[in-house]
Amino acid sequence: MLKPILAIAALATLPVGLALADDDDRAFRGSLKDIAPRSEVMSLAAANGWSVEEIEMDDGYYEVEGRTKEGREIEVKLHPVTLQIMAQEYEDDDDDDGYGMANNPAPAGSAEPPKNGLFAPNAAPRVQVK
Amino acid sequence: MKPLLSALSLTTALTAPGLALAEPVTFTTTLNSYGGQGAYLALYVTDDSGTYVGSLWMAGGKSKYYKHLSEWYRLTGGNSAEVNGITGASVGSGRTLEITLDLSDALFDAGYTLHVDASVEDFRDSPNDVTVPLTREGAGQPVSGRMYVSSLTYNM
Numbered sequence: 523m524l525k526p527i528l529a530i531a532a533l534a535t536l537p538v539g540l541a542l543a544d545d546d547d548r549a550f551r552g553s554l555k556d557i558a559p560r561s562e563v564m565s566l567a568a569a570n571g572w573s574v575e576e577i578e579m580d581d582g583y584y585e586v587e588g589r590t591k592e593g594r595e596i597e598v599k600l601h602p603v604t605l606q607i608m609a610q611e612y613e614d615d616d617d618d619d620g621y622g623m624a625n626n627p628a629p630a631g632s633a634e635p636p637k638n639g640l641f642a643p644n645a646a647p648r649v650q651v652k
Numbered sequence: 653m654k655p656l657l658s659a660l661s662l663t664t665a666l667t668a669p670g671l672a673l674a675e676p677v678t679f680t681t682t683l684n685s686y687g688g689q690g691a692y693l694a695l696y697v698t699d700d701s702g703t704y705v706g707s708l709w710m711a712g713g714k715s716k717y718y719k720h721l722s723e724w725y726r727l728t729g730g731n732s733a734e735v736n737g738i739t740g741a742s743v744g745s746g747r748t749l750e751i752t753l754d755l756s757d758a759l760f761d762a763g764y765t766l767h768v769d770a771s772v773e774d775f776r777d778s779p780n781d782v783t784v785p786l787t788r789e790g791a792g793q794p795v796s797g798r799m800y801v802s803s804l805t806y807n808m
Contacts, residue, residue, distance in 0.1 A: 592737050594713075610732055612715050612739070634737045635753070638706030640697060642674030645754035647709070649740050652748040 557602045558584075566605050572596060583608060592634065673757045675808055679708070681768065681782075682748040682802045689773040690742030691800050692717055693749065694724035694735075697786070700763030704728060708766070709751050710735035712742040720771035723779035760786050760808075770800040 560577060563584055567574045571591035578585050584600040599609040635641035683691055692712030697705045704727035712718075715732045719725050728734045743749045768782040778799040784790060786806075794803040 590736065594736075594739070610715065612713050612732060636706070636734060636736055636738065638734070640706045640708065640755055640759060642754035642756070645674070647738055648752040649709075650750050651741070651743055652750060 558605050562605060563600065566600070572598070674754045675757060676752050677755045677806055677808045678750060678752045679766075680748060680750050680805045680807070681743070682804075683743055683746060683800055684797075684802045685746035686772060686775065686800055687745055688775050690744045692721060692742050692771045693801075694718075694721040694767075694769040695751075696724055696727070696767050696769075697759065698727070698765050698767065700765075705764065707734045707738060708753060708755075710739040711749055712771075713739055717771065717773075720777045721769035721779070722777055723767065724769045760788050762786075766804075766806070768797065768801055768804060770797070772800060775800075 563577055563586060564574065567586060567588065572586065572588045573591075574586060574588040576585075576587040578587075579602070580599075582602055584602055584605070586596075586598045586600065588596060590596050595613040597611045597613055598607055600606065601608055634644065635647060637643075679695065681693065681695075690712070693709070694707065694711075695709040696707040699705050707724070707728070710718075715730075718730050718732070738753075764786045766782070766784050766786055767780055770778040770781040776799070778797075781797045781799050781801045782795055782804045784795045784804065784806075788808070791806055791808050794805045796803055
């Protein structure tokens with residue numbers, strides 16, 4: 523539990539300008555004074571039920587790594603000013619970078635189906651690959 | 653106040669089949685031996701007008717590949733939250749995915765259709781590999797797929 527906090531604290535002390543100095547065309551070119559504070563990123567993460575493992579700046583955008591409340595590994599790219607979600611990826615499937623093979627048929631973590639009106643409340647799916 | 657509550661409960665009953673009784677339904681999806689990587693599969697439901705209602709299962713955990721499940725992606729805007737808690741790994745060539753879900757009774761004999769989109773790395777995408785109306789009469793009857801799915805059966 524301490525590690526993520528230390529990582530965030532260490533990152534918080536770095537000047538944001540370092541991350542923004544990238545020459546990449548995709549880099550954020552806005553004003554530093556407009557960038558939302560990390561405390562707001564943490565609030566957003568809490569509101570979405572993410573447990574945060576790392577927050578960093580990449581090309582001027584926030585990147586949050588952590589887990590959803592269902593236990594899935596997630597990586598989210600946020601706009602540095604508005605904190606709008608620019609991209610969101612789950613990383614908890616197979617080890618390689620391709621589609622992979624079936625080795626983990628069940629959802630990661632404690633699964634609860636979405637509340638889309640199709641499922642009985644609090645009924646976890648049972649799944650197997652034969 | 654009473655008329656308001658009545659109207660509210662009627663509206664809710666019409667839009668949320670989950671409020672009705674639920675029963676376990678097992679979906680058995682067997683893939684052909686196509687020889688490639690594990691297939692991504694999206695199982696989802698539309699109503700009688702073709703409107704997306706919700707997802708039942710996503711086989712494949714990396715959301716960056718969901719765009720290849722093209723019909724599911726078009727209907728949901730690729731929203732990963734649609735499959736939170738109902739996502740597992742991709743399914744290998746020739747393997748069988750068996751999922752048991754507690755579903756609303758109101759899904760059957762009410763004009764809903766089950767769709768399966770399939771995608772395999774470096775192979776052609778297959779939206780609507782399977783489409784089957786959800787009826788009690790159709791339970792236990794295998795339905796053939798178009799490309800990667802050999803057969804799909806649901807039992808209740």
